[in-house]
Amino acid sequence: MIENESNWFSNWEQQLPKPDELIPLSQTLITPNLAIAFDIFNHHQQPPPEISPPPPAVSGEFDSSDIGGDEPARTLKRPRLVWTPQLHKRFVDAVAQLGIKNAVPKTIMQLMNVDGLTRENVASHLQKYRLYLKRMQGLSSGVNNGGAGFGDSVTDRLFASSPVPPHFLHQSQLNCDNVLQYMPVAAIQQQQQQQHLHAQFGSSFLSRQNNQSVRGSYGDDSANDKRALSLFPIGDD
């Protein structure tokens, strides 16, 4: 039913579960031992913001305490990125503002303004997201679909966690100003080559895992990978 599309769309954001209610995806992917080993706790006391809202605007220098004196951060392997619903929300938001046409990895990334997020991260996610939209279109156009209940996979759930703006589903409408009006995106700094050397990576959307002699109280540590610890969010382009 298309009762009040404009209504639900303007309110969906408020219906999102609160941070406390959300099960941090990244944490479920981390074994208890790893969590302990890296001081990652499930406590909902003061969860370090997964996303750093405004650009820290670091002055032209960085703390060696942050990076332990290792400069070649860009060469180090970066922890696997876990797309939490919140991150994805930011993603969808950015895409919505840019419009499908201009929604390319780089611009999306800039709009999202998430510390440590790389362009390839966004590109990858965008790829999956497009596939998702595709599948969704197929289902909604062919047999009438209640609008809900597309897929039930983990992926679909993540994507469903933030509603797809209606205009996403159109193939390529050159003039669809009837849905929503985009706010001019002015804040995109074009040549933002200022490296934000801010390593606040223990933040939870990055699941850093390595085998730093994680003593397992239990027989099982799935932490037996050969992986380099790296928490240096320096993005380059």
Place this chain on the structure above:
DNA sequence: ACTTAAATAT
């Protein structure tokens, strides 16, 4: 720099 496809890790 964008997209698509393959590789790898979980």
Place this chain on the structure above:
DNA sequence: GATATTTAAG
């Protein structure tokens, strides 16, 4: 074994 994310190639 499937899938989520990364890495490589077009």
